[in-house]
Amino acid sequence: METTTIITPYIYxxxxxxxxxxxxxxxxxxxxxxxxxxxxxxxxxxxxxxGALLGDAFIHLIPEAFEASSNSLTxxxxxxxxxxxxxxxxxxxxxxxxxxxxxxxxxEPVGKLIIFSDGVHNFIDGVIIGISFLVSTEVGIATTLxxxxxxxxxxxxxxxxxxHSGYKRSKxxxxxxxxxxxxxxxxxxAFMLGEAGESFTNFILPLGAGGFIYIAVxxxxxxxxxxxxxxxxxxxxxxxxxxxxxxxxxxxLE
Numbered sequence: 286m287e288t289t290t291i292i293t294p295y296i297y298x299x300x301x302x303x304x305x306x307x308x309x310x311x312x313x314x315x316x317x318x319x320x321x322x323x324x325x326x327x328x329x330x331x332x333x334x335x336g337a338l339l340g341d342a343f344i345h346l347i348p349e350a351f352e353a354s355s356n357s358l359t360x361x362x363x364x365x366x367x368x369x370x371x372x373x374x375x376x377x378x379x380x381x382x383x384x385x386x387x388x389x390x391x392x393e394p395v396g397k398l399i400i401f402s403d404g405v406h407n408f409i410d411g412v413i414i415g416i417s418f419l420v421s422t423e424v425g426i427a428t429t430l431x432x433x434x435x436x437x438x439x440x441x442x443x444x445x446x447x448x449h450s451g452y453k454r455s456k457x458x459x460x461x462x463x464x465x466x467x468x469x470x471x472x473x474x475a476f477m478l479g480e481a482g483e484s485f486t487n488f489i490l491p492l493g494a495g496g497f498i499y500i501a502v503x504x505x506x507x508x509x510x511x512x513x514x515x516x517x518x519x520x521x522x523x524x525x526x527x528x529x530x531x532x533x534x535x536x537x538l539e
Contacts, residue, residue, distance in 0.1 A: 294425065295476060298418035301429035302411050302472040308436045309407075309465035310458065311444070328509065331449050332521045334442025335505035336528020338497040341406075341439060344532050346494035353487040360491050367495020372503070374398065395504040396450025402496045403443050404464040409493055410436070411471020412486050419475070431535070438531045440465075446505065 350360045375398055410432050418425030440461065447457035478485060509521050 294418045294422060297422055297425055298415050298472050298476075299469070301418065301425060302414050302468045305410060305414065305429060305432050305436060306407070306462070306465040306468050308433055309440050309443075309461045311437060311440050327445055327449050329520060329524045330442060330445030331505055332509055332524035333438065333528045334446050335501045335509065336525040336530075337439045337442045337532055338501040338505070338528075340529040340532025341435070342494040342497040342501075344529075344536060345435070346490050346497070350487065350490040350494065353483075353490070363488070363491035364495045364498075367492040368499045369495075370492065371398065371402065371496045371499040374401065375499075375503070392452060393450040395500070395508075396447050396452055398500055398504065399443055399446045399450070400460055400464045402493070402500055403439075403461070404467040405489070405493050405496065406439075407465050407468040408471040409486060409489055411468035411473075412475045412489075413471075414468070415472035415475025416483055416486065419479070435532075435535050438528065442528065449508070 347360075347364065350363075351357060354360050375394055414425065414429055414432065417428035443464075444457055444461050447461060448454065452460065474485075509525075
């Protein structure tokens with residue numbers, strides 16, 4: 286009986302993180318939509334993605350990082366380090382993109398960047414879920430539900446960015462799902478680290494926030510400027526704000 290009680294939180298945590306990972310398959314609904322329709326309205330979802338990334342960084346990740354740390358300077362430097370790291374990563378991807386003859390694929394580096402950043406984010410979510418279930422089953426379930434609500438708009442936006450970057454729908458869906466599976470690794474790491482897992486999360490949260498800010502400001506918003514002549518800038522702005530508002534609204538549901 287005692288052994289079952291010890292094992293139960295781990296089982297619940299793994300079930301919870303699998304449920305969170307499955308949210309990434311929300312893009313499956315696009316498979317039944319005509320490609321012309323997606324191309325026509327993809328810029329709106331890219332706007333939504335930019336707003337969701339900014340909202341997630343400034344409304345969720347950064348406040349959580351400051352709340353968990355007693356050293357605001359360290360958190361601030363880690364946010365800046367995250368921005369610089371993703372800048373270096375994208376420069377490398379651009380170099381790799383041009384050094385290889387991949388004209389047949391036409392995959393923009395921002396697509397690979399969003400896969401990496403989403404993988405980091407999901408990994409953090411996995412660690413948080415694992416830690417929550419180690420505290421209690423009730424806390425774990427509440428945390429999992431909050432993360433699922435949080436992931437739906439972001440995964441829709443991420444999927445749209447992958448399509449906009451040149452990936453086919455089936456491959457974008459698969460890559461989005463693979464990046465979501467890092468959440469399982471995060472939960473397993475939380476099991477191994479135990480109480481130390483919280484310190485690890487506090488370190489990586491601001492880095493992830495910096496990455497989100499970089500992708501939104503350096504990649505997605507410039508893309509919206511490129512399509513402003515052919516698409517309504519007011520619609521872009523509305524969806525950008527919508528992404529932020531959705532993330533802000535989730536604060537009241539967590």
